[in-house]
Amino acid sequence: MLYNGVMQQEVDGVLVAAHELKAPLAVLRQLALSFEGAGVSDERIKNQMVSVSERALRQVNDLSKIRRLEDGLFEMEPVAVREVCDAVTRELRYLFRYNERDFTVKYSNKMKLVTANRELLYSVLYNFLLNAMHYSDAKTNSRLTVRDHRGSVRVDVRDFGPALPVEVWRELRYGQIDKPLPVAMRPNSSGLGLYIASTFSRYMGAKVGVVRHRDGTSFYVELPISKQASLFGV
Amino acid sequence: MIFVIDDDEIMAECIARWAKDKVKKFTNAIEAMNAISDGVLPDLIFLDILLDGPDGFTFLNEMVSYNDTAKIPVVVVSSLDLSKYNLAEYGVVRVLSKDTMVPADIKERIDEYAK
Numbered sequence: 001m002l003y004n005g006v007m008q009q010e011v012d013g014v015l016v017a018a019h020e021l022k023a024p025l026a027v028l029r030q031l032a033l034s035f036e037g038a039g040v041s042d043e044r045i046k047n048q049m050v051s052v053s054e055r056a057l058r059q060v061n062d063l064s065k066i067r068r069l070e071d072g073l074f075e076m077e078p079v080a081v082r083e084v085c086d087a088v089t090r091e092l093r094y095l096f097r098y099n100e101r102d103f104t105v106k107y108s109n110k111m112k113l114v115t116a117n118r119e120l121l122y123s124v125l126y127n128f129l130l131n132a133m134h135y136s137d138a139k140t141n142s143r144l145t146v147r148d149h150r151g152s153v154r155v156d157v158r159d160f161g162p163a164l165p166v167e168v169w170r171e172l173r174y175g176q177i178d179k180p181l182p183v184a185m186r187p188n189s190s191g192l193g194l195y196i197a198s199t200f201s202r203y204m205g206a207k208v209g210v211v212r213h214r215d216g217t218s219f220y221v222e223l224p225i226s227k228q229a230s231l232f233g234v
Numbered sequence: 235m236i237f238v239i240d241d242d243e244i245m246a247e248c249i250a251r252w253a254k255d256k257v258k259k260f261t262n263a264i265e266a267m268n269a270i271s272d273g274v275l276p277d278l279i280f281l282d283i284l285l286d287g288p289d290g291f292t293f294l295n296e297m298v299s300y301n302d303t304a305k306i307p308v309v310v311v312s313s314l315d316l317s318k319y320n321l322a323e324y325g326v327v328r329v330l331s332k333d334t335m336v337p338a339d340i341k342e343r344i345d346e347y348a349k
Contacts, residue, residue: 019284019313019314022313022333023242023313023332025333026245026313026332026333027242027244027245027248029333030244030245030248030249030332030335031244031248033248033336033337034248034251048244048247052244099243135286162286162287
C-alpha cells in the first residue's frame with residue numbers, strides 16, 4: 001500500500017514533469033552549499049553547476065515550445081539531417097565525456113533532406129541522446145545512426161544499459177506519449193525528454209518509436225523525405 | 235562504512251562529500267545489494283527512493299527481510315513528499331528532503347548512527 005501510494009504520485013504527468021524539473025534545482029542547491037569548505041575544487045563544482053543548469057534550462061525551453069506549437073510558429077522546411085545531428089552531437093560530446101560515457105555516429109543515408117523544423121528536430125535528437133547518456137552503463141558507447149528507411153530517413157539512438165521494462169515498452173512502442181511518463185523514475189532524464197521528443201515529432205509528421213534490446217534500448221524517429229529532395233535526388 | 239545509493243551521480247557525490255567518512259557510492263540498488271551479499275555491511279545507508287531499476291522500497295524490503303541487515307539504519311534522501319508515510323517499519327531512521335537538507339543534516343546523521 002505504501003509503495004503504491006508513493007508511486008502513484010509520480011504517474012500524474014504534471015507531477016512527473018515537476019519532479020523532473022525540481023531534481024536539478026535540488027542538485028544545484030547542494031552544489032552551491034558545497035562551496036562552503038567541502039575541500040573540492042571550485043572548478044569542478046562550477047562545471048557541475050553549469051552542466052546541470054544547462055540541461056534544466058533546455059527542458060524548460062522545450063516545455064514552453066510545446067505550448068507554442070499550437071500557435072503554428074514552427075514552420076516545416078527542408079532540413080539536412082546530418083547538419084542537425086552534427087550540431088547536437090557537438091553540444092553533447094562534452095557532457096558525455098564528463099559523465100564517463102561516449103557515443104559513435106554513423107551516417108548511411110542517401111537521402112539528405114527531410115521535411116522538418118530544424119529547431120524541433122534538434123530538440124528531439126538532443127533528448128534522445130541525453131536519455132541514452134543517462135541510461136547507458138559507465139564507459140559504454142551509445143550509438144547514433146542515420147539511414148534511409150521505407151521512404152523516410154530514420155535516426156536511431158541506441159544505449160547500452162538496463163533493458164527497458166516491458167510495461168514501459170508497451171506504453172512507448174508506438175511513440176504516442178501523451179504525458180510525461182516515469183520511464184524508470186530516474187531524476188533529470190527520460191520521462192519528460194521522451195514526452196517532448198514525441199510531441200515535437202508528431203507535430204512534424206514524423207514517427208517515433210522504441211526498440212527493446214536485452215542490453216539496452218533504441219529510440220528512433222522516422223522523418224519524411226523532403227519533396228524538394230525527391231525532385232533532385234538529394 | 236557508509237553507503238550512498240542515488241542514481242543522480244552529482245547528488246550522490248554531494249552527499250558523499252559531506253559524509254567525509256569511508257563512503258561507498260552506488261547508482262542503483264542492485265550494486266548495493268551485491269556488495270552486502272559479498273559481506274560488506276555498512277554502518278549507515280543514505281538511500282534515494284526513485285532509482286533506476288529496483289527502487290528504494292525494493293531495497294528496503296530486502297534489507298528488513300534479512301537478519302544481518304534488518305538493523306542497519308537507513309536515512310532516506312528524496313525529493314518525494316514522504317511525510318504521510320510511516321517508514322520506520324522499513325528500517326528508516328530519518329527522512330531528509332533533497333529540497334531542504336543542508337550538509338549539517340548529513341553530518342548529524344553520521345554522528346548519530348555511524349560513530
